[in-house]
Amino acid sequence: MAEWSWVAYTVLEVFIAVACCLGNVLVVCAVCIGIRDSLREPTFCFLVSLAVADFLVGVAAVPLAVLLDGWVSVTPDLCLLLSCVVLVLTQASVLSLLAIAVDRYLRLHTPLRYKVLATQRRTWMALSVCWTLSCLLGFTPLFGWHNYSSLASDSNNKSSSPSVISPPCTFLSVISLPFMVYFNFLGCVMAPLLVMTLLYTRIFWSLQGRLKESGPQAQASLLREKRLACSLALVLILFAGCWIPLHLMNCLLLFQGPQAVTQGTLYTGILLSHANSAVNPVVYACRIPKIQQAYNQIWRRFIVWLNCCHGDKQVCRSTTGSRANHTETCGSGGKTLTKDHSHFRSSMLEV
Template identity: 80%
Template sequence: MADWSWVAYTALEALVAAACCLGNVLVVCAVCVGIRDSLREPTFCFLVSLAVADLLVGVAAVPLAVLLDGWASLTPDLCLLLSCVVLVLTQASVLSLLCIAVDRYLRLHTPLRYKALATQRRTWLAVCVCWMLSCLLGFTPLFGWRNPSSYNSTNSSSSPSTCTFLSVVSLPFMVYFNFLGCVMAPLLVMILLYVRLFWSLQRRLKESYPQTRAPLLRERRLACSLALVLVLFAICWIPLHLINCLLLFYGPQAVTQSTLYAGILLSHANSAVNPVVYACRIPKIRQAYRQIWRPVFVRLSCCHRDKQVQQSIAGRQANHTEARGPGGESNRIRI
């Protein structure tokens, strides 16, 4: 790959990482601080889990993606460990989205039992289970399902070598286990849940009276926003997995390095897009954003106003000094 292309890829990764960090820190602050009692609602707890996973993409996954591009000499074991971190974060995002879909489904279809089922303790327990299961699934290559070519007799696990993701992670693992089992299967379940959810909401809206439609309309707007997050996840991540399928079935010549980098960038960009979706589609988070940014804008406005006042005072003093003249007397014309 040409040097300029690698520079462009690295620069875009840096921008994506900065956007991931800034946007998702803002989401966590908005939910935990800006929205009162939001953590008592399961949906917002799972949104925090998703935002933390997206934040870690900017903090860890993006730097590792640049590092695991053949720019570091590491032992195969350490290279494999760092490669699995990216898989853990992807799986955490998938399972958080799945929990959100299940929560909205239960809220609509079991309204009488929902509060008893979705307690705060059970919600946070579900978040912990999501992350534990993500670690178990993401670190599966450490238990043996790895690329055997990096562990041959001439390249032992203790000798450093050039570290790349596909040199240690097996393509059959990425296609058959990670893509089909850990990504596509949950996505299909989520699609079925949202289809059932929207069908039920549409039926209830037709049967309801005008004065009882407001809660159903709010539920539909929130469901549309969360479904949009799911659609964007699929759009951003499936191309990279399809690239892995091409590499597995047709070999390295089937995909150019530029195409592979574009797929990696698109998958990382998903973590930077989610905070924008929350701001545009979820009123509570948009209002919390305003509460967080309002003091900053007020302070900047005050600083700008103080600077203008100081400049005005300095200008008046300069004009007054000029009018007095060098001798301290007024420069008025004497007759």
């Protein structure tokens, strides 16, 4: 690839990494701080898990993707370990999406038993299982299904000469293409995606039937459920649309050889897969009202903080004093209790 193309690719990767970090930190703050009792709801817990995986893509996967393109010379074992980190984060995203789909399905089809099944303890256990399984599946090449025998032999041959450095580390020099196609793509990505597609198909089919049969009050609740299901299904569609092209390129590389995919096309697929982690926070902001409201609260606090930092301390004091006076003078009605409760809760969260 030409030098200008490599510069453009690196700049885009840096931009995606920054967007992943900032956007997903905002998601975690919005869910954990901005939405009351959100961590008691399994769906939001799994959304936080997905956001953490996307954040780690920006912190670890994107820098490793740039480095593991021949820029570093390390031992084959370390090269393999670094390459597997990318697989672990991808698998964590897939399993988090699967957990969300299962949770919405159980919530809709077993409403009486849902509260008994979806306890906070079981939710955290499910999250632990997702990340443990992600590590086991992502680090599978470390147990023998790798492709660095030639790289290791080159490294051993060159180690006898002190003037010759180790061979460069690249992803496909240590990760086997059969592993990426048969195990990672078909078994760890496509199989969960098919299960999630069936679950969401059942969810929408059931919601459509219930909306026709229910009354006005029940329809409002069902419409909220349908809107959330549509938003989560959109996250799933974006994941599939961003990751499947890269896996299809791996299939072409396996069955037709290196000439089947140009280097520029491969880099485009890598950028698209990484961009998925930066797009998810935008989807949450546009499609999920609770997260959208939490975003607005965070931005308002951030703007007030900026005003305070720029010397408007008198304005901050007057704003805080006016809020306190407003709470005191509102009387003993229900609105005062609500304002006092929200003010107490925000102060406790800030502590």
